[in-house]
Amino acid sequence: MSSLERRYRxxxxxxxxxxxRARADEIVGTLLELAPTGRTRPTLREAVDLVCQGMxxxxxxxxxxxxAVWAGLTAVLCGLFAGAIGSRVGWETARxxxxxxxxxxxxxxxxxxxxxxxxQLDQGLFSVMGRELTWTDFGYLLGLDSDLHQTSAAxxxxxxxxxxxxxxxxxxxxxxxxxxxxxxxxxxxxxxxGCAICPQPSPPxxxxxxxxxxxxxxxxxxxxxxxxxxxxxxHLTRATPWTVYPAGIGIGLLGFAFGWMxxxxxxxxxxxxRAVQNLAAIPYALAMLVWLAIAxxxxxxxxxxxxxxxxxxxxxxxxxxxxxxxxxxxxFGSVCALFALALAALPRWGARPSRQGALA
Amino acid sequence: xxxxxxxxxxxxxxxxxxxYGIIRDVAELSDGRVKLLPGTLYAALDxxxxxxxxxxxxxxxxxxxxxxxxxxxxNGLRVLQAETARLxxxxxxxxxxxxxxxxxxx
Numbered sequence: 407m408s409s410l411e412r413r414y415r416x417x418x419x420x421x422x423x424x425x426x427r428a429r430a431d432e433i434v435g436t437l438l439e440l441a442p443t444g445r446t447r448p449t450l451r452e453a454v455d456l457v458c459q460g461m462x463x464x465x466x467x468x469x470x471x472x473x474a475v476w477a478g479l480t481a482v483l484c485g486l487f488a489g490a491i492g493s494r495v496g497w498e499t500a501r502x503x504x505x506x507x508x509x510x511x512x513x514x515x516x517x518x519x520x521x522x523x524x525x526q527l528d529q530g531l532f533s534v535m536g537r538e539l540t541w542t543d544f545g546y547l548l549g550l551d552s553d554l555h556q557t558s559a560a561x562x563x564x565x566x567x568x569x570x571x572x573x574x575x576x577x578x579x580x581x582x583x584x585x586x587x588x589x590x591x592x593x594x595x596x597x598x599x600g601c602a603i604c605p606q607p608s609p610p611x612x613x614x615x616x617x618x619x620x621x622x623x624x625x626x627x628x629x630x631x632x633x634x635x636x637x638x639x640x641h642l643t644r645a646t647p648w649t650v651y652p653a654g655i656g657i658g659l660l661g662f663a664f665g666w667m668x669x670x671x672x673x674x675x676x677x678x679x680r681a682v683q684n685l686a687a688i689p690y691a692l693a694m695l696v697w698l699a700i701a702x703x704x705x706x707x708x709x710x711x712x713x714x715x716x717x718x719x720x721x722x723x724x725x726x727x728x729x730x731x732x733x734x735x736x737x738f739g740s741v742c743a744l745f746a747l748a749l750a751a752l753p754r755w756g757a758r759p760s761r762q763g764a765l766a
Numbered sequence: 767x768x769x770x771x772x773x774x775x776x777x778x779x780x781x782x783x784x785x786y787g788i789i790r791d792v793a794e795l796s797d798g799r800v801k802l803l804p805g806t807l808y809a810a811l812d813x814x815x816x817x818x819x820x821x822x823x824x825x826x827x828x829x830x831x832x833x834x835x836x837x838x839x840x841n842g843l844r845v846l847q848a849e850t851a852r853l854x855x856x857x858x859x860x861x862x863x864x865x866x867x868x869x870x871x872x
Contacts, residue, residue: 429808435831436785436804452803459805468809469816 409446411438417453420460465670466677473673481665483697487736488661489654490724496650497722501621503527504642509560513640515586516579516624519569520638522562560643563636572613572628575638579615579626588617588624591718596627601714618718621645625717645719654723672750682749690746696739704728767849773800774810775819775838775846782823782837785811811836819845 407415414434418426437452448456467473504512506525513522568575576593584590594602595610602614611630616623625641672690676683708726729736770792777783777791788811789802802810814820819842826833838846 431832432785432834433804433808435833436789436807438831439786440789440804452805455803455805459809462809463812467816468812 408438410441410448413446413448414438414452414456417448417456418460420457421463425463461666464667466674470673473670477666477669477673479694479698480669481662483694483701484665484668485658485662486701486727487697488664489658490722490727490729491661492657493650493654493723495657496647496653499649500644500647503560503644506560509562509642512624512642513562516583517564517575517626517638517640518578518582520564520575521566522564522640523636524563526561526563528560560641562640564638565636568628568637572611575628576613576615576626583617583624586619588619591616591618594716602716603714616718618645621647623718646722650723668747672747675750679754682752686746686749688746689742689749693739693742693746696735696742700728700732700735700739704732767845769796770800770802770806771810771814772846772849772853774802774807774814775842775849778820778836778838778842779846782835784826784833784835786833788836814842818842 411434414437415430418430418433421429437448462474465473465477503509506527509525509527510522513525570578580590580593593613593615595606596602596612596614597604597606598612600612600614613628614625616625618624621644623641623643623645625643627639627641629637629639672686676686704725704727707728708721712721724730773792773795774788776795777788783791785804785807789804789807792800792802811820815822815836818839820836821839822834823837824835826835
């Protein structure tokens with residue numbers, strides 16, 4: 407067997423086993439006849455074509471043109487949500503937040519001369535009302551309570567009247583943070599809602615600056631002194647650890663493949679059973695609509711948020727998909743999808759079970 | 767009907783052909799414009815077989831290579847004739863409009 411033939415056969419692994427058994431020799435024969443003398447590797451076009459058609463063949467139902475479209479939609483949504491779960495797993499490798507004493511020392515160094523009255527330190531990197539999220543928080547996990555905080559922070563506040571002008575505080579903080587090895591981001595002025603690109607009051611009275619060092623992000627916000635609230639807040643959070651990206655992409659790809667295969671399986675199971683097909687289509691359509699709606703609304707909200715409030719780093723992947731705010735709707739979509747699968751799994755009464763043929 | 771499907775059915779009108787033969791014939795029929803990749807061709811053949819327009823007629827092994835021959839079914843021939851008539855009518859209508867346009871352009 408030539409190296410070219412071996413490589414073609416390796417690409418054919420994208421096809422289902424039964425299909426390969428029946429057709430591999432034929433397809434490889436044609437590929438070899440088309441290949442010019444001396445070629446040792448498949449072209450990129452051939453490789454992409456074989457991978458795509460192999461994935462299509464795994465869906466079965468070759469006469470249907472729409473099956474690949476629906477399988478694609480299902481696979482993309484499953485891949486996105488699985489990727490979000492994968493990124494959450496990746497976040498487990500992030501360092502915990504510093505202790506209160508460490509945070510106090512860091513803040514005091516960044517903004518000397520300001521009385522940091524209280525340090526709020528969330529328990530764990532992901533928290534509910536300042537404490538770590540556990541499996542006993544069913545209300546939060548089911549999405550019944552939307553007051554779920556995400557990436558937590560060590561936060562310090564200073565109240566009363568500022569001892570110096572805000573510009574002076576910012577200059578000092580920049581000098582001291584730079585000296586301590588932090589990378590500084592430009593100072594932004596904000597409007598009353600915290601928007602950096604909206605029309606600003608004149609003269610500006612609210613400022614925000616950020617700095618990053620290794621896996622830490624420090625944000626300093628200065629406001630006009632107001633009764634009952636501080637004029638200065640300083641946050642320390644953890645940056646996204648690098649493990650989030652391979653974990654998110656890897657588990658996302660697995661989710662994509664799972665969604666593709668499951669749709670293919672359900673599609674083949676319901677083929678020729680008009681009543682079951684129509685019945686399963688209702689919960690399937692509901693699941694896709696709900697998942698699509700929450701992902702689209704999460705995405706549009708996050709894009710607006712990031713444009714209006716630029717900051718170093720990105721929000722966690724699941725927030726871009728509308729989670730955990732829409733967790734309850736996500737669960738509803740999941741139940742609908744499972745119900746559609748359960749309907750597809752119903753046995754074929756009165757029909758002899760048959761194995762799907764390569765050309766069926 | 768998409769162009770590659772039309773060309774595959776047309777390639778099979780003069781008798782059974784194997785995959786390589788169909789690819790070459792399609793390229794010739796389209797003046798080299800349509801170059802089918804084997805993965806795409808076999809997916810199209812699977813679809814046409816499932817739709818009853820094409821059938822597998824025999825297998826041969828030539829020079830150690832498997833060759834499976836496909837042929838048009840009666841239904842495939844009728845569908846191709848209908849599609850050809852439709853395209854002829856469209857092409858005729860377009861030509862008539864273009865002829866009417868020509869004197870105005872010159």
